[in-house]
Amino acid sequence: MGIRRQVYEWRAAIPSEVYMADRRFTKGIPVFTPPISGATITNQIIQPRIPPGGCSIFIGGVGNNLEVPAELRASQFVVIDEVSGWDGQAGVTGESPNQDSFIQIRVNTSHYFQNPDRTVSDGLPTSAVPFPDRNGQSTVDAAIALQATQSIYTFEAFENGLPCPVYVIPGQVWDIIYTNKKSPMGYAVTDDSKFSVCYVKYLLLDGSDAVIGMQLLRSGFPVTVENVQAYRRMLIRDELFRDALLPAPTGFRRVE
Template identity: 35%
Template sequence: MSMRSQVYEWSNLATSSQTSTLRRTVDAVPQLVPINREYDIFIGGIGNNITKPAETTATQFIVIEDIACSAYMGGAVQVRINTTDYFQNPDVTDQAGVPGLASPYPRGSSDKALPLAQAQTDSTQLLKSFDLYPDVYVLPVQVFQILYSCQTALAGAAATNTIVVSAFVKYTLYDGPDALIANKLLELGVTINPNNVDWYKRTLIEQQQRSRVAAVATNGGSA
């Protein structure tokens, strides 16, 4: 497939003998996430990770459409393209990114980290107040990171009060010919989404059909 929607969910869960894992296991426990530090949810060394940085090849184009994280513990999520942070203060200084309170994951979750018994009776249901618009474009041959940070210390595996935090990203991957179309739409200033990519394909087909009809007419009706 040359155009497909992708999601990635991260949590600070790993086995008690290691801080990160490639696959979640039934015996996973929360790992310590030090405060005021950014962790790449793909390769940050905490929780479920992948084997290499998230990046695009020369024939790929990515559109990041949604990001979210746990609303408690002062959690926030940032997008970094190569070495540039997407969310900054008005004076172009660094900031943590989008707070989980503005874009909670999962939707309808609480803003408090509670033990299971209390969580079952907590009626707080946060809805998002932030939409990632316009979308974030990752051009061919770029590295992108989704960075999670928190302002309040999270208990780790050795503690009795363990806390799980999560982050989430949704994006569309355009590959091959669709990536070429995405780059063309970018040049034209047209929003890149599946509908517009399909529209551009139809436009190309219609142009080819008109060219064939014109060629037939020029030849006196013979192909």
């Protein structure tokens, strides 16, 4: 029981030994060690090929993955309120310098981002919600270390997360689909800005807090930490008020 703020970061990156073993995913996020001039790269990281149609950041078989999909138990409620990402291919020689990757939220069989004709779109472009802020993170050359890899910024509408959060009710399965239009092939990564990255932040309500979240949703109120806590306080005050209206017990009291 409780309210937890959780995040998940996905990187299309695996250790070279995993890639050589003909695997494209790992259970943990590999530590990236940038190359040092004159030294041998001892911890080489490979970005595997990303399917053209996109992949799940949880169980898509690319990068760091989970063992099971993001499925809620009967006592859990999730509020997805922020997503962001990065097109690592934009910094690769020969590729377009523009962001060309997208993030889509899927709950069961429904997709959050749609076209005006209600067909499924690629999702939210990472040019609108970059993660992390890549400006000033070029590490290829110390002389240009303070130069921006791309002149982009988070759009004002998304500075505080998604304007309309996505609610995932108990028993539903949710997923984040990352699509890169450049269809990158596997290659060794030598710069942190060349990783394809996706990030999601969500609120997890468990136990009685999930019940309160469902009640707020039915009543048309936003499911936020403040509203859940306010609803809980209201229930406690209501219980105390009802107890105060009960007649006081009368009669003799036995004393041991």
